[in-house]
Amino acid sequence: MKDFLLIIKTEGSVWSDLSPDALQRHMQQGGQYISKLMEEGKLKNANPIDKGSRIITEEKGTIKDGPFNEGKELVAGYFHIVATDIDEAVAIAKGNPIFEDIPTQIEVHPLMPVGGE
Amino acid sequence: MERLLPDQVEIDSLIDKLYRQEAGKLIAVLTRFFGAEHIELSEDVVQDALTEALSNWKVNGVPENPSGWLYTVAKNKALNVIRKEKNRKAGTSDIAHFLDSIWTTQPALDYFFSEREIQDDQLRMIFMCCHPAISADSQIALALKTLCGFSIKEIASAFVTCPENIHKRLVRARKTIRDHQIQFEVPVGNELEKRLKAVQETIYLLFNEGYNASGGDMLIRNHFSDEAIRLTSIAVSHVAIKSKETTHALLALMLFNSARFAARTDEYGNIITLEHQNRLLWDRARIREGFIHLQKSHPHQFVSKYHILAIISSYHCAASSFESTNWIGILHEYDRLLEIDDTSIVRLNRAVVVAKVEGAGQALAQLEEIDDLNDYHLYHSVKADLQTQLMQYLAAIDSLQCAYKLAIIPAEKVLIKKRMANCKKKIQN
Numbered sequence A: 001m002k003d004f005l006l007i008i009k010t011e012g013s014v015w016s017d018l019s020p021d022a023l024q025r026h027m028q029q030g031g032q033y034i035s036k037l038m039e040e041g042k043l044k045n046a047n048p049i050d051k052g053s054r055i056i057t058e059e060k061g062t063i064k065d066g067p068f069n070e071g072k073e074l075v076a077g078y079f080h081i082v083a084t085d086i087d088e089a090v091a092i093a094k095g096n097p098i099f100e101d102i103p104t105q106i107e108v109h110p111l112m113p114v115g116g117e
Numbered sequence B: 001m002e003r004l005l006p007d008q009v010e011i012d013s014l015i016d017k018l019y020r021q022e023a024g025k026l027i028a029v030l031t032r033f034f035g036a037e038h039i040e041l042s043e044d045v046v047q048d049a050l051t052e053a054l055s056n057w058k059v060n061g062v063p064e065n066p067s068g069w070l071y072t073v074a075k076n077k078a079l080n081v082i083r084k085e086k087n088r089k090a091g092t093s094d095i096a097h098f099l100d101s102i103w104t105t106q107p108a109l110d111y112f113f114s115e116r117e118i119q120d121d122q123l124r125m126i127f128m129c130c131h132p133a134i135s136a137d138s139q140i141a142l143a144l145k146t147l148c149g150f151s152i153k154e155i156a157s158a159f160v161t162c163p164e165n166i167h168k169r170l171v172r173a174r175k176t177i178r179d180h181q182i183q184f185e186v187p188v189g190n191e192l193e194k195r196l197k198a199v200q201e202t203i204y205l206l207f208n209e210g211y212n213a214s215g216g217d218m219l220i221r222n223h224f225s226d227e228a229i230r231l232t233s234i235a236v237s238h239v240a241i242k243s244k245e246t247t248h249a250l251l252a253l254m255l256f257n258s259a260r261f262a263a264r265t266d267e268y269g270n271i272i273t274l275e276h277q278n279r280l281l282w283d284r285a286r287i288r289e290g291f292i293h294l295q296k297s298h299p300h301q302f303v304s305k306y307h308i309l310a311i312i313s314s315y316h317c318a319a320s321s322f323e324s325t326n327w328i329g330i331l332h333e334y335d336r337l338l339e340i341d342d343t344s345i346v347r348l349n350r351a352v353v354v355a356k357v358e359g360a361g362q363a364l365a366q367l368e369e370i371d372d373l374n375d376y377h378l379y380h381s382v383k384a385d386l387q388t389q390l391m392q393y394l395a396a397i398d399s400l401q402c403a404y405k406l407a408i409i410p411a412e413k414v415l416i417k418k419r420m421a422n423c424k425k426k427i428q429n
Helices: A020-039 A086-094 B008-034 B036-060 B066-087 B096-100 B105-112 B115-129 B136-147 B152-158 B163-179 B190-211 B218-236 B245-259 B284-296 B305-318 B327-340 B344-358 B360-368 B377-389 B393-406 B410-428
Strands: A002-011 A043-048 A054-059 A062-067 A073-083 A104-110
Touching: A002 A086, A020 A043, A020 B105, A043 B096, A073 A086, A086 A104, B008 B036, B008 B066, B008 B096, B008 B105, B008 B115, B008 B136, B036 B066, B036 B136, B036 B163, B066 B096, B066 B105, B096 B105, B115 B136, B115 B190, B115 B218, B136 B152, B136 B163, B136 B190, B136 B218, B152 B163, B152 B218, B190 B218, B190 B245, B218 B245, B245 B284, B245 B305, B284 B305, B305 B327, B327 B344, B344 B360, B344 B377, B360 B377, B377 B393, B377 B410, B393 B410
Parallel strands: none
Antiparallel strands: A002 A073, A002 A104, A043 A073, A054 A062
16 A cells, blocks of 8 residues: 545635535535545545645745745645555545536645655 | 423433443544543543533433434544644544544544444454453453443442442553553454453453352343343454354353343342243243354364353253253263363362262262362352252251352342251251
8 A cells, every 4th residue: 555645726715616505515525535535444634725825935045935826726635545556546536526516636646655665 | 303301210211221322332432533542531521421411401301312412422522632632742543633624524423433433443442451461350340331331330339349449440451551552453363363362251251240140239230241242242243353153152152141041030039040940931032042153153163161161051041941951961061171171160060960960979079079169159059959969968058058158149148048948957857
């Protein structure tokens, strides 16, 4: 089993863009999706990202921090999962019901194992 | 929602029943969240949830689904605790963090409080309580408290000791769990086999605490045997345990023995010996279930103490009368038992059967070779029985006097008195 980080990026936010009805369905389906991953022992962690992100940059020797400037795309949250390989991780990411609700991109990153291989 | 009218007595008895039914499950699932070292926290949270239920229902009436209500309260309390514990940097389990994220909180509560997961957690709890690093009396106390939902007061009155004593045993057990970093998990591989043996020992001990009650509150103790059967049923039906033969044998043994429970005492609580029991009072359904588990234990391929004891018990259950019991078959099983478990207690029980097959004289001779049961009232009681059969009434009275001094339960003392009177009558005639 290998660890993967799935970064969820959405165009707009489900909280502000979905009707109460759609939001309710979104939460229910999302819950079922997460439950299933838990049941299969594949979920290590999943967290939505709150408002107020900052970004730290280096410019001409000074390290500055400022508001995280998002365009219409925003980082909605992440999943830390385990899967046998990248293909399974991709399949898990594809199964996320969020695709039905809002334009979404999911990045699938393999995490480097401790000790290496 | 329509609620039932609250009635003090009704609510109290409902809470009692609910507590017995659900406390063990809730403590197990909360321990999965909090981690083994925080087992006391789980116990406290469940106690709190119950207290809250009780005071709410007294005012608002009992909800339609009391269990569901209790689970919701316990879930909320678990959430509060996890969030507080996090601040205190207490060690928590590998799933506690699911309650820190709004994406995973609800799914985690739904999933980990599901019937199947709770079953798994109870098995984990069984293995934790029966860990060989914990002393036997602490194991029993911990199992009764955390798995079976008995209060410290109830456990104390069952064991005729003060609550402080039980409390001390629990403190010791929890300390051992922390010191040995005993995990809340079902062991795997070779370790499983070894630990399963320890689990069986403890459960059988618990069963016998209820079955051979040597004093204490009988009403509470009678539950012990049923709880032992319930815990074994969890183990025997769980996929994590691959070789189940011995556990099936243990379950069969307990089912056979408990099937005769109702026939063992009369309406005044006096003991009725096997010979004089009304066999129509034996629980046929339980006996049938016992035979199913005996079959699943593959008694012809596997040998353990539980297999042999279950077979012996099955002979008794199968006999339509005391006279028609297959004593030769039983004696053969006792001989096999001696090969793997040569103890004075086994020899004592075997002597009773020897009397049936080879005569009381032979049995008495064998009994007199046992030299370390002088403090055990049943030793003297059996001896007296054999002496009576041999018409050695004076010797029998001596033995009964020893038994009387050592017996604790009033019902046993009454029985001994009665037998003494019978012997005296024989001498006078």
